[in-house]
Amino acid sequence: MHLFVVCAITFSLFGCASSHTSSDWSKFIELTLKWVNKKSSLDKVKNMFDFAYANYLQFAFPADELNPLNCSGRGHDHEHPGNLNVNDALGDFHLTLVDSLDTLAIMGRVEEFKNAVNMVISNLSFNRNVRVQVFEASIRILGGLLSAHLLITDPAQPFGDLRLNGYDGELLQLAHDLANRMLNVFDASPSGLPYPRFNLGSGLKDNTTSEACLAGAGSLLLEFGCLSALLNDPTYASVSRRVVLDLWHRRSSVTGLLGATIDVNTGKWINRMSGIGAGHDSFYEYLHKTAVIFGDRQMGEMFEEALNTLRYHLRSLGSDCLTESGYPSVYWNVDMYTGNRVNFWIDTLQSAWPGVLVSHAQHCTSSELF
Numbered sequence: 001m002h003l004f005v006v007c008a009i010t011f012s013l014f015g016c017a018s019s020h021t022s023s024d025w026s027k028f029i030e031l032t033l034k035w036v037n038k039k040s041s042l043d044k045v046k047n048m049f050d051f052a053y054a055n056y057l058q059f060a061f062p063a064d065e066l067n068p069l070n071c072s073g074r075g076h077d078h079e080h081p082g083n084l085n086v087n088d089a090l091g092d093f094h095l096t097l098v099d100s101l102d103t104l105a106i107m108g109r110v111e112e113f114k115n116a117v118n119m120v121i122s123n124l125s126f127n128r129n130v131r132v133q134v135f136e137a138s139i140r141i142l143g144g145l146l147s148a149h150l151l152i153t154d155p156a157q158p159f160g161d162l163r164l165n166g167y168d169g170e171l172l173q174l175a176h177d178l179a180n181r182m183l184n185v186f187d188a189s190p191s192g193l194p195y196p197r198f199n200l201g202s203g204l205k206d207n208t209t210s211e212a213c214l215a216g217a218g219s220l221l222l223e224f225g226c227l228s229a230l231l232n233d234p235t236y237a238s239v240s241r242r243v244v245l246d247l248w249h250r251r252s253s254v255t256g257l258l259g260a261t262i263d264v265n266t267g268k269w270i271n272r273m274s275g276i277g278a279g280h281d282s283f284y285e286y287l288h289k290t291a292v293i294f295g296d297r298q299m300g301e302m303f304e305e306a307l308n309t310l311r312y313h314l315r316s317l318g319s320d321c322l323t324e325s326g327y328p329s330v331y332w333n334v335d336m337y338t339g340n341r342v343n344f345w346i347d348t349l350q351s352a353w354p355g356v357l358v359s360h361a362q363h364c365t366s367s368e369l370f
Contacts, residue, residue, distance in 0.1 A: 046107050053104070053112075056096045062123055064095035076130045088133035089140065091200050094124055099140050101148035110160040117148060121170045126178055129201045134185055134194055135216035137178065139282075142223045145175040146230070172230055179227055179236055186239050191267035193217050193243055210265040214258055218247045219282035221290050221299075229294075244290075247283070248302055256309040257336040258283070273342050275333040276310060277350040284310070285356050292359075307360070313339040 052066075060066035063073025075092045077083040089095065097116055104113040149171040151162050181203035185195040188205045194217050197206035220240040228237035250267065251258045260271035260279045276284065284306055291300030314331040331350065332341050 049103065049107055053100055061097060062094050064090040064092065081131065087131060089136040091130050091132040092128050093141055095140060098144040101144050102151060105151045105159045105162055108160060110162060113162055114164055117164060124174055126181060127201050131197050131206050132200050133197050134182055135219060138220050138223050142175055142178050145171045146223060146226050175227055176231060189264045191264050192246060193262065193264040193267065195264055210263050211261050211270055212264050213261050213279040214247060215279055215282045218244050219286045221286055225294055252336050254337060255313055255339045257313060259336045272336045273333050274336040276331050276353045277347040281349045281352055288356060288360055
């Protein structure tokens with residue numbers, strides 16, 4: 001990247017005010033130098049990825065992931081169906097391979113990408129009697145397949161020539177197959193909200209629980225919307241968008257906040273905790289990204305309202321992002337109906353919130369949370 005481009009990007013990220021002090025410009029120069037010298041860090045990241053991916057292929061494939069302690073593959077825990085920590089994500093569908101496709105492209109591993117795509121086409125099947133989580137299957141498998149398909153068919157080919165000889169949309173066909181298996185979790189629900197888990201082979205909903213988290217039920221629109229656009233079939237975008245609107249209309253009439261978990265049979269909130277971390281995070285992220293990617297004005301307006309509501313009820317303390325005065329902001333978990341704080345902890349998934357704010361051009365606000 002040319003130096004003047006680096007400077008321009010750094011200035012755009014830094015430019016939270018119309019005027020700057022000498023101290024501000026020192027920070028600007030420091031940030032610019034970090035950008036210029038970033039190549040060594042990028043190389044380290046690439047080497048780490050190459051190491052992890054190569055070991056997955058050598059010791060774990062066709063299993064879902066590599067168990068690093070005994071250097072073997074791990075998939076669905078068939079002996080313990082209730083082991084949700086493993087079984088929600090691992091469906092015996094080569095998870096790491098599919099999830100790595102777009103990363104291979106971004107890393108510039110063109111031949112590895114092509115090899116991985118061919119491995120997916122040759123090996124992936126969803127005819128498996130396993131129970132998996134709708135959310136995990138959507139963001140990892142459906143998203144991975146769609147991303148790779150878009151990379152292969154992109155006329156611009158920004159990451160190198162990723163086109164495969166003889167490719168005939170097989171990844172899109174697999175994505176279509178998976179999404180069709182997931183549709184029943186919407187149709188079978190009395191409220192129209194999706195059941196959290198389904199049988200991968202049959203597509204039938206899982207009856208063990210009707211409790212779904214906000215993020216799990218309301219973070220399907222990017223993948224489903226993309227599939228609808230590629231197939232020219234509104235079914236998938238329509239059903240996932242309807243769920244987002246349904247959840248939004250169930251927010252508190254007093255505070256405007258949404259809860260953590262909801263009963264999809266009754267449509268009533270179970271866990272009243274409202275936050276930006278686990279169980280909540282991607283719902284707000286998807287509102288913003290749906291507005292950007294699909295030009296969905298309503299989702300954008302909902303995100304703006306949610307952003308202001310969360311900032312008002314959850315955020316405490318604060319600082320000036322340029323002078324570094326005051327204290328860092330903290331977004332606490334509160335009761336959705338009263339706005340009262342319900343605990344004094346934060347979780348790791350809250351770390352994604354600054355990235356959402358940056359993508360929304362809230363640079364000063366996001367810097368308080370890094």
